[in-house]
Amino acid sequence: xxxxxxxxxxxxxxxxxxxxxxxxxxxxxxxxxxxxxxxxxxxxxxxxxxxxxxxxxxxxxxxxxxxxxxxxxxxxxxxxxxxxxxxxxxxxxxxxxxxxxxxxxxxxxxxxxxxxxxxxxxxxxxxxxxxxxxxxxxxxxxx
Numbered sequence: 001x002x003x004x005x006x007x008x009x010x011x012x013x014x015x016x017x018x019x020x021x022x023x024x025x026x027x028x029x030x031x032x033x034x035x036x037x038x039x040x041x042x043x044x045x046x047x048x049x050x051x052x053x054x055x056x057x058x059x060x061x062x063x064x065x066x067x068x069x070x071x072x073x074x075x076x077x078x079x080x081x082x083x084x085x086x087x088x089x090x091x092x093x094x095x096x097x098x099x100x101x102x103x104x105x106x107x108x109x110x111x112x113x114x115x116x117x118x119x120x121x122x123x124x125x126x127x128x129x130x131x132x133x134x135x136x137x138x139x140x141x142x143x
Contacts, residue, residue, distance in 0.1 A: 030066075037100035039051050039066070044073045051076040060086040061100040062093075062121060067071050069093040081114040087121070097121045 038061075045059030052058070052074050060082040062070040070093070072085025080088075082124055087094045099121045105114045 033066060034100070037063055037098075038102060040068070040071075041100045042102040044071055045082070047073055048075050051078065056103065058082045059102045062086045062090045062097050063088075063100065064093055064097045081117070084112040084117040086115040092120050095125060 041059035041061045043059070044061070045057035049057055055074060055077055057074065058081070059073040060071065061068055070086040070088070070090030072082040072087075072089060074082050079126070083099065083101070086099065090097060099118050105118055
């Protein structure tokens with residue numbers, strides 16, 4: 001079992017890759033596909049623009065290989081978190097899948113629902129450039 005954490009960069013976004021893998025050969029991994037899925041997470045997060053205050057717009061896409069198996073976004077304050085919606089949409093397909101987030105997952109005032117949902121997938125990708133909310137503490141919970 002290999003654990004990989006490495007910064008990557010594309011013309012569109014920067015991200016950290018955190019992946020649990022049984023195969024330490026990561027040459028077949030497509031960073032452009034990562035960027036595409038993160039862009040999709042950001043795109044769906046905008047569906048709730050103006051309704052999530054005081055929380056930011058947040059989206060999550062879960063993939064198995066190159067196929068999207070679940071998506072979710074924060075609809076409004078007080079609704080299910082994006083990660084939980086995406087895991088529920090993916091159902092059993094979330095096992096061994098990868099989650100793509102438009103920002104770092106977190107626990108809101110001790111509610112660890114989002115982090116707990118992501119533990120069901122085998123890896124996650126997030127855009128840590130979201131201003132003002134990247135402290136890395138929740139990465140340790142997931143990895």
